[in-house]
Amino acid sequence: MTLIWRKAAEPDLEVLAAMNKQLIDDEGSRNPMNLDQLRERMRDWMTTDWEIDLLCNSSGIVGYVLYQFRPASNSATRNEAYLRQYFIKRDYRxxxxxxxxxxxxxxxxxxxxxxxxxxxxxxxxxxxxxxxKAGFLPYSTTMKRI
Structure with missing residues (x-):
């Protein structure tokens, strides 16, 4: 399997919005945004300090990641990364x-x-x-009363 990450660009907004909608559905999120709203949100992220990359194989786009670098809370000289969204299309799971x-x-x-x-x-x-399976372990639990 040969995969590459490539930076997402304006022409990718439609596919990003569709994948984001699938992610929302798959995870059982209460996010009510429609495709137009998700596309605009992706556009906004592209113009700020967020990174959006597309995972691709020889056939096309497999998935995407949205992440941000942040200063480490316990060190002035290190950075950490926050992965807000990671999605693999259903056909590739x-x-x-x-x-x-x-x-x-x-x-x-x-x-x-x-x-x-x-x-x-x-x-x-x-x-x-x-x-x-990817090596991440629970660290804290956030609870809400909704």
Whole structure:
């Protein structure tokens, strides 16, 4: 399997919005945004300090990641990364693309970053299993009364 990460650009907004919508549905999120709103949100992220990269193979786009570098809370000289969204298209799941994408992300985009933070919704047990397999461990629990 040959995968690459490439930086997302304006022409990718439609596919990014569609993948983001699938992610919202898959994780059981309460996010009510429609495709137009998701496209605009992606556009906004592209113009700020967020990074959006597309995971691609020889056939096309496999998934995407949205992340941001932040100063480490316990060090003035280190950075950490916050992965806000990581998505693999349904047709590519359970074939190793997700894990390979993470390994590639760590070596190509997050090299030297010691702490990587993610959030996984409790309504997303498949996501929990994936992140555990990728080496992430629970650190804290955020609870809400809704």
């Amino acid at each position: 359970n074939q190793g693309y997700g894990k390979e994408g993470i390994e590639l992300l760590l070596t190509e985009r997050l090299e030297g970053i010691e702490t990587i933070t993610i959030e996984v919704l409790e309504t997303n047990p498949n996501g929990m299993r994936f992140w555990r």
